[in-house]
Amino acid sequence: MNENKTSSIEKSLIILETLSSPPYEYKVQELVQKIGLNRSTIYRILCTLEEHALIVFDSHTSRYKIGPGMYHIGSTYLYNHNYHSKIQDILAEISDITKESVGMAIKDGNKIMSIFEIEVHQPMKLNDLPGKYFNVNKGCYGKCITAYQNMNYINQMIDNQSFEKTCPNTLTSKEELLKEYALIRKQGYVMSIDELGIDILGVGIPLFGREGNIKACVAVAFFREDGWEKKLDNFKDILLSYQNKLESNLP
Numbered sequence: 001m002n003e004n005k006t007s008s009i010e011k012s013l014i015i016l017e018t019l020s021s022p023p024y025e026y027k028v029q030e031l032v033q034k035i036g037l038n039r040s041t042i043y044r045i046l047c048t049l050e051e052h053a054l055i056v057f058d059s060h061t062s063r064y065k066i067g068p069g070m071y072h073i074g075s076t077y078l079y080n081h082n083y084h085s086k087i088q089d090i091l092a093e094i095s096d097i098t099k100e101s102v103g104m105a106i107k108d109g110n111k112i113m114s115i116f117e118i119e120v121h122q123p124m125k126l127n128d129l130p131g132k133y134f135n136v137n138k139g140c141y142g143k144c145i146t147a148y149q150n151m152n153y154i155n156q157m158i159d160n161q162s163f164e165k166t167c168p169n170t171l172t173s174k175e176e177l178l179k180e181y182a183l184i185r186k187q188g189y190v191m192s193i194d195e196l197g198i199d200i201l202g203v204g205i206p207l208f209g210r211e212g213n214i215k216a217c218v219a220v221a222f223f224r225e226d227g228w229e230k231k232l233d234n235f236k237d238i239l240l241s242y243q244n245k246l247e248s249n250l251p
Contacts, residue, residue, distance in 0.1 A: 011037060012045050016070070019055060020131060025065035074131060086249045091118050091218065094242060098235055100222040104207075105134060105141035106215065110157075112136065112145050137163045137171045138195035140204030140219035147181035147190070148206055148214035154181065169194040189236050190217070199224040203232050205239045207247050215250050218242075 006014075014035055019026060026034070031042050046064055049055045053069035087104065095102040095118040103117040112134045134142040136157060146154065163172040171177050184190045184206075192202040204219030220235045222228075 006037075008045070011041065012049065015042065015045055015049070016054065016066075019064060019066050025058065025061065025063040027061075027063050031064075087246060088116050088118075090242060090246055090249065091116055094118075094218075094220070094238060095120060097238060098220050098222075100220050100235070102218070102220050103141075104216050104218045105145065107145045107149075112142050114141065135163070137177055138167070138169075138192065140190045140192045140202045140221070141217050143171075143180060143192070144184055144190040144204050144206050144217040144219075145214055147184040154178070167194055167197055171195070189240065190219075191232060191236075192219075192221075193232075201228055201232060203236045203239065205236075205243055207243065207250060209247075209250060215247075218246060 014037075015031065018031060018034060028039060028043055028046065031037075031046075032039050035042065046055065046057075050057060050064075050067070053067045055064050055070075056067040057064050091102045091104060099120060101117070101119050103114055105112055105114045107113075114132045114134070136142045136146040146157070149157075158174045158177055163170070163177075165172050171180055188205070190204045190206075192200075192204075194200065196202075200221065201224055202219050202221040204217045206214055207216040207218060209215045218239060220239065222231065222235075
């Protein structure tokens with residue numbers, strides 16, 4: 001990074017974006033190595049962000065992480081977009097039935113972002129935290145929401161980026177993606193098997209607005225175990241049974 005050509009605001013945003021990515025907490029030196037800014041610059045910005053509660057410092061680990069001020073900003077985002085608290089109650093109900101993690105993502109601008117996540121108690125967490133961004137080539141959220149965009153957007157989006165094969169079933173070619181999007185539109189639901197990680201599975205459904213446009217995707221995610229194929233099909237049916245109820249609570 002050319003530090004001299006990067007404004008203070010841009011540096012602050014880069015630090016916040018880094019703290020919003022795994023492992024979600026960093027020492028100063030770790031930020032220096034990851035971002036490429038000098039230590040004094042990063043420390044000065046961290047102090048300013050901490051003063052405004054946008055980040056907090058953990059004295060036990062000597063690491064910085066996102067603070068309550070960012071939660072306030074995120075809550076304001078949800079308020080401005082009129083997302084009903086009822087949706088979160090419905091997601092919790094689905095999670096209680098499936099005994100698995102359930103969440104919802106939306107498309108805002110060119111970003112597909114998680115806004116609600118109900119995480120069940122498991123030995124390992126799926127880490128689909130609210131505010132996390134999702135790629136268009138893997139996972140239920142990214143594939144489902146992209147599948148229902150207009151074809152001009154889809155073609156332009158695919159042509160303007162390359163995709164890395166991070167897991168066994170991650171889709172990387174345009175042909176694969178267009179075929180997958182067509183399948184999602186045809187069947188009305190999406191599945192993700194070993195795309196985001198080995199043994200990480202998911203099934204999701206699209207949610208449409210009153211004008212018939214895609215508004216969101218709700219998905220159940222879980223780890224592979226015996227009988228996983230039956231669970232995927234069962235969870236798909238459960239989600240579809242809640243589709244109308246969820247859509248009626250969309251803004």
